[in-house]
Amino acid sequence: MLKILLKIHSALLNFFFPPECIGCGKEDSWICDFCIQKIQPDITRLSVKIPHFKYVWALTDYHKPITEKIIKRIKFRYCKEIIYDMRPFFRIALSNIPFPKGAILCPIPLHFIRKNSRGFNQAEVIAHEFSHITGMPVTSLLKRKRNTKPQTKLNGDMRRENLKNAFVSRDKELIKLKKQTPILLVDDVTTTFSTLEECAKCLKKSGYRNIYGLVVSRSLRHQKK
Ligand SMILES: [Zn+2]
DSSP states (O other), X not given: OHHHHHHHHHHHHHHHSOOBOTTTOOBTSSSOTTGGGGOOOOHHHHOBOOTTOSEEEEEEETTSHHHHHHHHHHHHSOOOHHHHTTHHHHHHHXXXXXXXXXXXXXXXXXXXXXXXXXXXOHHHHXXXXXXXXXXXXXXXXXXXXXXXXXXXXXXXXXXXXXXXXXXXXXXXXXXXXXXXXXXXXXXXXXXXXXXXXXXXXXXXXXXXXXXXXXXXXXXXXXXXX
């Protein structure tokens, strides 16, 4: 029932506010063929090795104007379709990454209350897009057990405190997975890596060590050190 209502809601929104490019205002898509080329992969500069991870890949800089607009449109105006329009960029960016063999994609979970109010989990939609391009399967290995405050208004220490014990592993899914399987945690944006780290800790507790991060964008402001 909820899904049908959300579809009607989205159809009505598209009727009254037809898609127009976030970069130049051209009608018919959320990012036009020209503006998508303004999003440049910047993987070498933005990717890092951090505790609990073999590596974290970030595709592009969050603070490039169009990227920030896109992420905000997804999160605060519930526009899922814009993720599909990012395919050409994802294709180019992902082709530059040496993914470990046999890896799986695991989206960072949203609490069900937030997922229901937004209608979707953007990390899940992104993970499915990545899967479509790379052929890596998507499996949801984690659950958010607490509806935490949005991280955007908190500083580094508060972000970590806010997320403490917020996630649990879904043992029914993990049981199907070999301990050495490389797991790529997928999200839309990272700033302090707090969410990624909390999720990685959770998987480590269950005995998984081959953990990677794969995020669409990284903000280099508000670093924790
Ligand atoms: Zn445009």
